[in-house]
Amino acid sequence: MTVAALELRGLSKEFSLPGAGWFAPPQKIQAVRSVNLVVPKNAIVGLVGESGSGKTTTGMVALRLTEPTGGQILLDGADITRLPHGALKPHRRKMQVVFQDSYSALDPMFTLVRIVAQPLEIHGMGSAREREAQALDWLERVGLHRSYGNRYPHELSGGQRQRVAIARALILKPQVLIADEPTSALDVSVKAQIINLLQDLQAEMGLSILFISHDLSVVRSLTDTVAVMFNGRIVEQAPTEAIFADARHPYTVSLLDAIPAAHPRNRRLRTFRTRDELEAATPRLSAAELGQAPSPTPRLVEVAPGHLVEAILT
Ligand SMILES: Nc1ncnc2c1ncn2[C@@H]1O[C@H](COP(=O)(O)OP(=O)(O)OP(=O)(O)O)[C@@H](O)[C@H]1O
Ligand SMILES: [Mg+2]
Structure with a gap:
């Protein structure tokens, strides 16, 4: 088996914010909930999802710029989750990041x-x-x-x-580049140039890229695999073409619906759904058909080769 360039196992991040009043308990935010994600060597994995779904936090925790509250980070097979600063340094070289707003980083x-x-x-x-x-x-x-x-x-x-x-x-x-919305502040023509540059460098260097983006058309042209995040969880993951041709989770469908089509006549009606509605819409699949044990709590199941969907197994 080949070793993944980057692997997140059951990764979680909970933020604690001070309560509103003097005696109010701290507020807990589950930004990332038990995320499993593999970025293979020499591949580009897209991470998509609405604002606040936990994409940036996932990247920051993978880089250990924010400490995880659970789970493991494996970089080129090495568990870096709990390495102290000094021991982490040689591993840091292997994983770098580009943000949307590079101005503040320069x-x-x-x-x-x-x-x-x-x-x-x-x-x-x-x-x-x-x-x-x-x-x-x-x-x-x-x-x-x-x-x-x-x-x-x-x-x-x-x-x-x-x-x-x-x-x-x-x-x-580095072996791994985390690119967090690297083009979303740019004009369309400049955006295409930067995407081409990333694509060329990826191929030349055999880089593994975790590409975080709102822009599904860019994700479609650039990535090999797409993971869809909702409310801190990955609810669907598949080879890029399968996500666009055969989305199975209602949340993925609603994200795709939000892409404006080139011609208004081809524009699908955007279905508005609240978080609760979406949670309630979690697909229900037959455990027997999938040869698995029933699971009342939603979990990721493989419905086609490499195609994972969060579902309740009945
Ligand atoms: N430092 C922090 N302290 C407290 N809460 C945070 C912190 N950073 C992020 N969060 C919360 O964690 C959740 C996930 O945020 P995150 O920035 O990871 O989302 P995102 O998917 O990157 O969104 P966007 O598409 O807007 O960049 C949000 O509810 C956010 O408010
Ligand atoms: Mg973000």
């Missing part, structure tokens, strides 16, 4: 060559001269002229800043 006082070279410096790799040479090479690789090395973040457009953020994330040659 130090405004640093030149671009310094920004891109910084991860090498943090990990004590190469001499100053070697790091600078590599950073200039990476600027070129992401489509910026080497002369940009002396510029500052404020001199760049949004698309150029995302290119710098990508160079900075990939200079350590």
Whole structure:
């Protein structure tokens, strides 16, 4: 069996917020509920779902930028869930992140060559001269002229800043890239350029990407597999074409319905559903037909090869 680049096993994250009054108990938010997700080597997995469904939290916990409250994170087969900071550092090199808003991640006082070279410096790799040479090479690789090395973040457009953020994330040659809405702040034409760049770099480097996005048309063109998140859980997961051609969970169907069709006549009616309605709409499948034990609590079952749906088994 091949080892996954990144595997989340039963991953959970509960946030505690202070209560509203002096004696009010703290408020608990279950942002991620027992998520199982595999990002195979050399593949792009999409993570979709409405705002607040827990996509960013899943990514942040996988990176251990937020600590999990349950479950395990395996990076290239190694369990990094409880590694202390020092022991985590060599693993950190293998997994990097690009956010939607790279501006806040790029130090405004640093030149671009310094920004891109910084991860090498943090990990004590190469001499100053070697790091600078590599950073200039990476600027070129992401489509910026080497002369940009002396510029500052404020001199760049949004698309150029995302290119710098990508160079900075990939200079350590990670195995896994978590891309959290990397194009959603960009204009359509620039968005397509950045998607093409990610696609090219993925193929060249054999990268594994967890691609978090609201944009289902981008997800469709870019990913191999899609996981659909609702209310902190993965409710459906399948090869990308199966998600778009054969969605089984009503929540996935309602997400797909929300994509505007090119021609109004082809636009399906958007069915509005509340969370409670959606919870109530959890598919019911025959346990006997699937050869499984009945399960009154919803769980993910495989309904076709690689196609998982959350269902109640009766
Ligand atoms: N630091 C935090 N403290 C408390 N609650 C949080 C924190 N971060 C996220 N949450 C809550 O966790 C839930 C999931 O949020 P998250 O940001 O992961 O969703 P998302 O799917 O990325 O949404 P979006 O599509 O808007 O980016 C939300 O209810 C959110 O309010
Ligand atoms: Mg988010």
